[in-house]
Each structure stands twice: as C-alpha cells, then as structure tokens.
Amino acid sequence: MTDRIARGEVPGRAQRGGGLAGWLPHRAHAAHRGRLWSAISVALAAVGCAPPGPRAPEGATDALRHTLQAGATPHPVSYLRAGDPAGARVILVHGTPGSASSWADYLLDPQPGLEVVAIDRPGFGASGPEGAVTDLASQAAAVAALLPQDGRSAVLVGHSLGGPVVARVAVDHPTRVSGVVLLAASLDPAQESIHPLQHVGAWPMVRGMLPRALRNANAELMALKPELEALAAMLPNVRAKVVIVHGTLDDLVPVANVPFMQARLTGARCVQTVLLEGRNHFLPWNSPEAVRAAVTQALEPPC
Secondary structure, three states: OEEEEEEOOOOOOEEEOOOOOOOOHHHOOHHHHHHHHHHHHHHHHHOOOOOOOOOOOOOOOHHHEEEEOEOOEOOOEEEEEEEOOOOEEEEEEOOOOOOHHHHHHHHHOOOOOEEEEEEOOOOOOOOOOOOOOOOHHHHHHHHHOOOOOOOOOEEEEEEOOHHHHHHHHHHHOOOOOOEEEEEOOOOOHHHOOOOHHHHHHHOHHHHOOOOHHHHHHHHHHHHHHHHHHHHHOOHHHOOOEEEEEEEOOOOOOOOOHHHHHHHHOOOOOEEEEEEEEOOOOOHHHHOHHHHHHHHHHHHOOOO
C-alpha cells in the first residue's frame, strides 16, 4: 500500500509521507456537514446555481453520443465515447446528480492511446428509466454493459457516488476490470446520514416539483447507507489495482472514507492512495492533472 500527499496547488506532483492521521481529526465533522451541503446543493441547483463543471461548452460532446438499447440492459443506456478504439478502455462514472457530459474535458482531450467512455448512469441524462435506480447492483450492471468484449483491459473511474458503483462492477467482474480509480468516493457507510431537508425533498408534493436529476439524486442518497453496508462485505473480493484519490478539504464525502477503503480492499492487487492537500470534492474539474495521473497509475503494472 502506498500513501502520497499531493500539494493542491500542484496536483499530480506528490511527496511521500504524511498519511491520514493529521487530517482525520479536522474532518470529523464533515459527514454531517456533507449531508447539509447535499441538501443545500439541491436547493441551489433548483434556482439555477450549480457546482463546478467542465470547461467545455454545453453540447460540445453531442457528436460522441451512443446508446445501448433496452435488451442488453433493462433500460436504454446512453454514453459518450472518444479516443483510440484499439486502446485500453477507461470508463468514467459520475456521481449524483450528474451525467456523462460532466466528463467533457476528458472526452474532448483523451489521454493518448486510450479509449474514453462516459456513461449516463440509470436515472440520469439520456439513460432510462425516468425514476431513480437506487441499488448499486443495477447501476453496476449498466456500467458493466460497457466493458470491452474483446479482451482489452478496462479501468473504471468513479467520482463520488460513482465510486461504490465502480467498486461493485469490480466485485462482479474481477477478470474484466484491471484498474479502479476511486475519486472522492463515498464507500464508508458510517459517514452517511440523511439531513432533514432530504426528507422534505422526498415529500410527493415537493418531489414532483424537482427536476428529474435532483429528484433521483435525493432518492439515491437516502438509500445509500444500506447499499454501502451490503457492499462493505464484498470489497475484499475486488481483485483489480486500486488508486484512491481524495481531497483533504472534502466536506461532501469526508476524507475519513479513505482508511475505510484501505482496510476493506484487502484482495486488491495493490492499493495506492493520493491525498490532494487543500482540495474539495470537485476533483474532476479542479484537479484534472491528478485525475489523469491516477488513470495512468491504474494502468501501470501492479505495485
């Protein structure tokens, strides 16, 4: 197991040493704040404010759109694809709410020699169904439908709630997933709680007024803790190389998730950890160099 702390102002350049001990006491309050921030984020998004996103303009990835029709999966699964079709496939999985287009910067400038695929998870973007799909097994099955069928290696990158989704794919398909990047990933059930405003968002009258993405995101978050509890027992079955990347100032998914992942991923070929000092939850957009470096790291031979 390797721990690294990367200074936030120069993501991708890392120093050995440090570890988690110095960060956990300062982040002990983050789980409660994280749920409050989740509720506030829903409210802000509803009035037109949104968290950071890609630099690419809206619609820039429209030409990259593909769809798996119902049959291969219970509902149509929409995804974006770019890069080298002969290279290793990197599958990017968004959090909640989110969509494939949130990875636009990585699709429009793919890493050389890689095929990059970003999925609209079930219940989001152009993928069905209209309602929420709250169980990790169904979410993982949709991602697994995009794994290469020709024997090429695959690396899964899961951001936030996309983290437990890709972990479940690695559990279910150990011979088809060579690497996993857990990016600000929420895997520790002990860090999960439901803020009272989330219950308000689930009231039928309020739920009916919310946009689909926010309605389904709230349903996912409210169902997440028992899903993570079930997943925890499966994590030792992950056989892929795992790279954990987390910001030390993440108040949505606290850094306390990191030691949980390190302790549970005992069957992985190796587990490497990169802590980004001073970074928050939105790593795909504020730390792209670190994200790309983690993908490269996941593709390298096991430790």
